Amino acid sequence: MFRFLIRISSFLTKELTEIFRQPLLIFTLVLGPFLIMSLFGLAYPEQNRTLRTTFVTTNPNAFQDQMNLFTESYSSTIIDQGMETDKELALAKLAFNQTDLVIVIPDAPFETIQNNQQAVLQIYHNEVDPFQTGYVQTIANIYVNEVNRQILQTVAEQGQADSGDLQSGLETAIAKTQALRQIIPSGDANATTQVAELEKDLTNVYENLTTFRSLSSGVLVNPFGVEARGLSGVQFTVTSFFAPAVIVLLLQHLSITFAALSIVREIRSGIMELFRVAPITAFETLVGKYVSYLFFEIILAGVLTGLAVWLLKIPILGPWQDYVLAVVILLFTSLGLGFLISLVSQTDTQAVQYSMLLMLASIFFSGFFLDLRLMREPITALAWSLPATYGIRMLQDIMLRGSSIPLAVFQGIAIIGVVLFLVDWRLLKRKMES
Amino acid sequence: MFGEEIAVQSLTMQVPRGSIFGFIGPSGCGKTTTVRLLTGFYSPTSGTLSVLGKNPVDFSKSDRRKIGYLIQQFVLYADLTVWENLNFAASVYGVGLFRGRRLKQLLDFVELAGDKSKLARDLSGGMKRRLSLAATLVHNPELLFLDEPTAGIDPILRQKFWDYFKELQTEGHTLFTTTQYVGEAAYCDLVGVMHRGKLLMIETPDGLRRKAYGGDVVGIKTTEGMNFEQRNQLEGLPFVHGKVKVIDAQENDVIVDEANTAIRTLLEWCQAQKLNVETIEEKSPPFDDVFVKIIEMETANV
Numbered sequence: 067m068f069r070f071l072i073r074i075s076s077f078l079t080k081e082l083t084e085i086f087r088q089p090l091l092i093f094t095l096v097l098g099p100f101l102i103m104s105l106f107g108l109a110y111p112e113q114n115r116t117l118r119t120t121f122v123t124t125n126p127n128a129f130q131d132q133m134n135l136f137t138e139s140y141s142s143t144i145i146d147q148g149m150e151t152d153k154e155l156a157l158a159k160l161a162f163n164q165t166d167l168v169i170v171i172p173d174a175p176f177e178t179i180q181n182n183q184q185a186v187l188q189i190y191h192n193e194v195d196p197f198q199t200g201y202v203q204t205i206a207n208i209y210v211n212e213v214n215r216q217i218l219q220t221v222a223e224q225g226q227a228d229s230g231d232l233q234s235g236l237e238t239a240i241a242k243t244q245a246l247r248q249i250i251p252s253g254d255a256n257a258t259t260q261v262a263e264l265e266k267d268l269t270n271v272y273e274n275l276t277t278f279r280s281l282s283s284g285v286l287v288n289p290f291g292v293e294a295r296g297l298s299g300v301q302f303t304v305t306s307f308f309a310p311a312v313i314v315l316l317l318q319h320l321s322i323t324f325a326a327l328s329i330v331r332e333i334r335s336g337i338m339e340l341f342r343v344a345p346i347t348a349f350e351t352l353v354g355k356y357v358s359y360l361f362f363e364i365i366l367a368g369v370l371t372g373l374a375v376w377l378l379k380i381p382i383l384g385p386w387q388d389y390v391l392a393v394v395i396l397l398f399t400s401l402g403l404g405f406l407i408s409l410v411s412q413t414d415t416q417a418v419q420y421s422m423l424l425m426l427a428s429i430f431f432s433g434f435f436l437d438l439r440l441m442r443e444p445i446t447a448l449a450w451s452l453p454a455t456y457g458i459r460m461l462q463d464i465m466l467r468g469s470s471i472p473l474a475v476f477q478g479i480a481i482i483g484v485v486l487f488l489v490d491w492r493l494l495k496r497k498m499e500s
Numbered sequence: 501m502f503g504e505e506i507a508v509q510s511l512t513m514q515v516p517r518g519s520i521f522g523f524i525g526p527s528g529c530g531k532t533t534t535v536r537l538l539t540g541f542y543s544p545t546s547g548t549l550s551v552l553g554k555n556p557v558d559f560s561k562s563d564r565r566k567i568g569y570l571i572q573q574f575v576l577y578a579d580l581t582v583w584e585n586l587n588f589a590a591s592v593y594g595v596g597l598f599r600g601r602r603l604k605q606l607l608d609f610v611e612l613a614g615d616k617s618k619l620a621r622d623l624s625g626g627m628k629r630r631l632s633l634a635a636t637l638v639h640n641p642e643l644l645f646l647d648e649p650t651a652g653i654d655p656i657l658r659q660k661f662w663d664y665f666k667e668l669q670t671e672g673h674t675l676f677t678t679t680q681y682v683g684e685a686a687y688c689d690l691v692g693v694m695h696r697g698k699l700l701m702i703e704t705p706d707g708l709r710r711k712a713y714g715g716d717v718v719g720i721k722t723t724e725g726m727n728f729e730q731r732n733q734l735e736g737l738p739f740v741h742g743k744v745k746v747i748d749a750q751e752n753d754v755i756v757d758e759a760n761t762a763i764r765t766l767l768e769w770c771q772a773q774k775l776n777v778e779t780i781e782e783k784s785p786p787f788d789d790v791f792v793k794i795i796e797m798e799t800a801n802v
Binding site: 069072073075076079080083084087088335336337339340341342343344345346347 | 539540541561562564565567569571573575576577579580584587588590591592593594595596597
């Protein structure tokens with residue numbers, strides 16, 4: 067047992083010495099990702115993208131007030147670039163990126179509506195990114211809803227004002243009905259009942275009208291509002307949202323790259339021949355390598371997390387011990403994947419290429435920027451074969467949702483990690499014995 | 501065999517404990533393959549192998565601790581220092597934690613004590629070779645397999661390496677070393693000659709010469725030189741084998757059964773022939789010539 071520990075320690079010392087002999091590498095590994103996250107936070111402010119908007123109308127004076135009101139209300143998303151009367155000129159500006167959005171107001175829209183037809187606003191954009199197209203579509207919908215709301219509000223206010231005369235007329239009608247009831251002969255029960263019902267109906271209409279007039283036109287047009295709240299109760303910044311995924315991707319990539327180069331280099335250098343003759347086994351070699359890289363990467367993850375939490379103010383709302391557990395299992399499984407690459411690669415270059423492919427697959431399929439729930443069913447199997455998918459899910463739950471480690475996800479990645487260890491052990495044994 | 505290709509064959513040998521066994525042959529003749537068979541790296545297609553009383557393929561960990569293996573090329577880590585590399589090798593062999601003294605002794609032995617903090621990448625070829633040797637000795641193995649330990653290093657350092665090996669032998673180690681420098685056969689107790697995957701012979705260095713030339717070589721230098729008739733007479737002597745080799749007008753070489761006894765008789769013969777002898781002595785032909793002769797004999801037999 068003592069000799070077993072000594073043999074394992076040979077790799078711990080060797081790998082760590084080799085890594086720590088490269089201070090620039092450590093500096094890059096720790097500060098690089100931190101700087102990237104900081105720049106990412108600076109690069110993407112919390113505001114939505116503002117769209118430079120040009121309105122096109124043949125009658126600018128008629129819509130100027132409405133446009134001003136709208137652009138003031140939505141100043142965070144719309145920058146008014148003024149009105150044009152020439153649609154082609156506005157579209158040319160759009161083509162030359164001098165404006166982001168062109169809203170064409172139809173000629174005589176109110177007349178069109180009065181003729182029981184929709185007045186269609188044409189909105190033009192020059193986006194190719196499907197996300198930006200979606201964003202523009204959302205802004206367009208908001209704009210149309212706002213225009214409709216303003217019109218409805220004006221109509222409602224007009225109705226409320228007009229209903230004042232109606233209410234006065236009703237008061238007179240109710241008074242007359244009461245007077246009529248007084249003069250009906252007492253024996254005419256049928257007439258008395260009918261007048262009483264008429265009076266009751268008029269009173270109801272009057273009361274409803276009073277309610278209608280007492281309501282604010284804003285509430286009348288938009289009776290329901292909406293307030294969306296997250297369970298954690300915290301509003302996350304873009305940096306905070308992406309931080310767990312960035313940490314996961316970085317740790318996975320580091321583990322895979324370190325491990326991928328580790329064994330293939332030794333096979334090519336010829337030292338494996340020495341190991342095969344020496345009293346060191348494949349199990350001891352593999353455990354030694356796992357322990358050394360885990361040791362280094364746990365320290366690296368600790369420093370990275372510290373910088374993210376204390377300098378970038380990324381929250382960890384869930385239990386710290388769960389965070390540590392999630393990081394350790396992520397590193398363990400990623401190392402297993404890296405060693406697998408190392409054992410099937412013939413050269414360093416091949417190992418690096420495989421690592422880069424895995425990085426690319428992780429960016430696209432791990433839920434880094436596209437929600438996994440949007441993915442087609444069979445391809446999710448690929449996503450769930452990547453350690454990063456499990457890592458992102460675990461760290462988002464722990465850091466942002468404040469939950470404990472999701473047990474099923476933890477079990478999934480642990481099983482993959484153990485299977486990879488066994489496969490690596492078998493392959494290394496074959497290489498050391500063949 | 502590697503697939504259809506025969507790497508080594510007809511390999512029968514015994515290496516006595518405490519000896520230096522030299523395995524000599526040109527590049528690609530199967531020396532490294534033989535070492536790999538003996539260390540358990542390869543298993544033979546047919547035949548039996550016994551190293552330290554066991555088939556190398558079945559070596560246990562404790563058996564492996566008794567073996568030191570110096571690989572032909574430098575395989576240690578370029579980014580580690582001399583000391584760290586040695587420490588790594590010690591850990592791989594499970595040498596206890598209080599090994600500082602042992603490592604220091606080894607560095608003194610290979611004369612690298614002053615360079616222990618140097619990175620391996622900054623060492624010269626000879627220093628790398630000495631570091632590899634120290635790493636091979638770190639666990640004090642009984643049996644050392646040294647695959648071309650002197651390949652590519654200068655003659656002075658080669659001499660130094662053989663001094664190390666002799667010292668190790670006196671400490672009780674058994675050394676099995678391969679080399680393509682035929683002259684190094686002289687340092688070995690036993691020499692195996694390998695050619696095209698076949699072991700041609702195993703002999704002592706002197707035995708090797710005798711086998712190559714058919715006896716000892718004696719050089720006779722006379723003032724007047726020998727005539728044709730005298731040479732014929734000399735070849736007719738019962739202890740002289742083959743033809744007399746004419747070196748120049750004054751000097752001739754003859755092959756005899758036993759140099760020590762033959763020299764006196766040859767001197768008497770020269771006096772009888774009225775030849776004034778300037779020098780008469782046993783010659784040690786270079787092993788390069790010995791090796792060429794053996795290969796020629798083998799080719800002729802084939």
